[in-house]
Amino acid sequence: MNKIFYIYSSLMLLNQNNKIISRLHTSSVYNNNRPEMKKIRKIISKERLNKCIICNKIYPLCLLDCAHLKPRSIIKISERRNLDNIEFMCKCCHFLYDNGYISIKRGHLEVSDDIIDYNLFDKNNEKIKIIEAYNQCNKEYFDYHYKYIYRLKK
Secondary structure: OOEEEEEOEEEEEEEEOOOEEEEEEEEOHHHHHOOHHHHHHHHHHHHOOOOOOOOOOOOOHHHHHEEOOOOOHHHHHHHHHHHHEEEEEEEEEEHHHHHEEEEEEOEEEEEEEOOOHHHOOOOOHHHHHHHOOOOOOOOOHHHHHHHOOOOOOO
């Protein structure tokens, strides 16, 4: 069975032979490369629960990322500060979302066949399957991710 490990500041996706499939270093980049994120994080932490929108788990703020629903690298500078494009995700869910292993379609969690064997998300649990943060304001960002980044099921 495939595994996901969080070791020190790296999130690693391993196959059955414990070979690293993918690795993400989760050290903070807010201060140097993304100056606007410190302000956005402060605003969001006052307005929203410290909860990952994907797994619905409540975490200390240090374990949550301000995740762009539509990739920051392709949005206009004016959109970078748009709070409709930013939601809290835990580091694990953020990694899976950014790499297209999970996505949101019409408010429901979609899990790629690439990681279905991990059994990360209980499909029978409605609180996990339905993404409560999905709304008309952020729909276009989730739709973009689903259409262009999500690894569609085979």
